[in-house]
Amino acid sequence: MRPQTQKAVQLWRDRCAAEIAATVLAGAWKPFIMHELRRESVLRFGELARRTPGLTDRGLTRQLRELEADGLVSRTVYPEVPPKVEYRLTDLGVEAQGVLDAMARWGLAYAQRSEAETAPN
Amino acid sequence: MRPQTQKAVQLWRDRCAAEIAATVLAGAWKPFIMHELRRESVLRFGELARRTPGLTDRGLTRQLRELEADGLVSRTVYPEVPPKVEYRLTDLGVEAQGVLDAMARWGLAYAQRSEAETAPN
DNA sequence: GCAAGTACTGTCATTTTTGACAGTGTCAGC
């Protein structure tokens, strides 16, 4: 189980710890999903899907499964019909928010610099 | 030019700024290369290659080209024979170190947690 | 009895990333 985890830990032994975070957090829409879960604290699958236009259901499922396998997100299934599944951040997921904040701050500065260069007129 | 840059800025418009950092910093060995450049401040291609066993010359070149295109690393060519090329961090690259530090701290905690789960005996 | 909502899974195709390996030009030293 937990393919990502073992891959990431292997990276740490071989290279450096920052690559673990890169491996775990860098997936299509993963930072955004984490961001939404921080704001709302609990979201159902459909709610997440509505907040991620451009990402297919299949893609969302994959990202959530990986986040779950890596222990950042918990998944709670209610045995009802129609089905109800809730996603929320785990403690580890909450701790990762500091990293995402640092990434967002730097990313913004990077983007502004790029825009200034691309369109200096 | 600067394919990564445009891709990353696009991500920012569509999703969130943290994905920019993820896109720019998450490449094979990129955090490690940045780490070495921080420690040594200047490194030649061969010196970097020796510090990255397991990464081929081709791979190192690719990562360095991307880091250069994204403005994190500068490349200085001395017109000598045999050729001499120096790599160092740009201001933007130095600023990214804070992000990499945050990633490393969280990555370490993540790895330790994973190890404790994997081998609890 | 038919459609809609819910949360998915399976599978194939495409794109992106990485690995492997051969080749390049110049010069110093043997």
Add this chain to the structure above:
DNA sequence: GCTGACACTGTCAAAAATGACAGTACTTGC
């Protein structure tokens, strides 16, 4: 004249990530 150091590039192949699309089970409402 041959080898090695240096810093690469070109190209193909394999692997990984993502997109597209169809299908599933069950129930409520019309």
